[in-house]
Amino acid sequence: MNGLFIRESRPLGMPLTIDEHEVRAAAGLTMVIGAAAFVFAFFERQFLPLQIVTALFAVEFLVRVTSGLRYSPIGIVARAITPGRPPEWVSARPKRFAWTLGLAMSLSMTIVINSGVRGVLPVTVCLVCLALMWLESVLGLCVGCEIARVLMRRGWMRGDPGTEICAGGRCDVPRRG
Numbered sequence: 001m002n003g004l005f006i007r008e009s010r011p012l013g014m015p016l017t018i019d020e021h022e023v024r025a026a027a028g029l030t031m032v033i034g035a036a037a038f039v040f041a042f043f044e045r046q047f048l049p050l051q052i053v054t055a056l057f058a059v060e061f062l063v064r065v066t067s068g069l070r071y072s073p074i075g076i077v078a079r080a081i082t083p084g085r086p087p088e089w090v091s092a093r094p095k096r097f098a099w100t101l102g103l104a105m106s107l108s109m110t111i112v113i114n115s116g117v118r119g120v121l122p123v124t125v126c127l128v129c130l131a132l133m134w135l136e137s138v139l140g141l142c143v144g145c146e147i148a149r150v151l152m153r154r155g156w157m158r159g160d161p162g163t164e165i166c167a168g169g170r171c172d173v174p175r176r177g
Contacts, residue, residue, distance in 0.1 A: 018069060018095055019087040020140070025078035026069060028137035030057065031130060033074075038126045047113060050126075054110040061103035065096055097157070098136075098144025105129055 037053035040046045060072050069075035109125050135141040151157035 017089040018092040020090045021082045021085050021088055022078045024137050025082050026074050027133050029074050031133035031137055034130055051114050054106055054113055057106035058110050061099050061106055064099040065103055094145035094148040097148035098142050101144045
């Protein structure tokens, strides 16, 4: 049975599988935007770009978690810059878990930076986020996905039907039209 038709409880429109190329492109775009805002805050002491970007990232990750990458603004751009590549299907649930962690970090960073906190805390959170986005976009290592897999193996997180059709982390799904 094709993995796209397995019924499970997930947000409306959230696919069972997702194209890894689009995910990595979105992570790269997010990393570049975040790095630019971080540079302004850290070196120029101009925090407005970081305040705006963290709030936008919170909205971006909320859209990704609830509706999927297909409907997020950065996801739309990521799809536009990866045309013609054959999809590399991966399970969507671990990515959604990673985006939930991104939502938590961006939301907490939005609260911290917009309440006037400066210093080690926001710098550390920014650097951790940038490192995680770099690992995903450049190396293809999704730390949140690895955490999700450990949680699933231990029974602390509901299993993923996508994992069954995605042996070795890669999915054998027909091309989308």
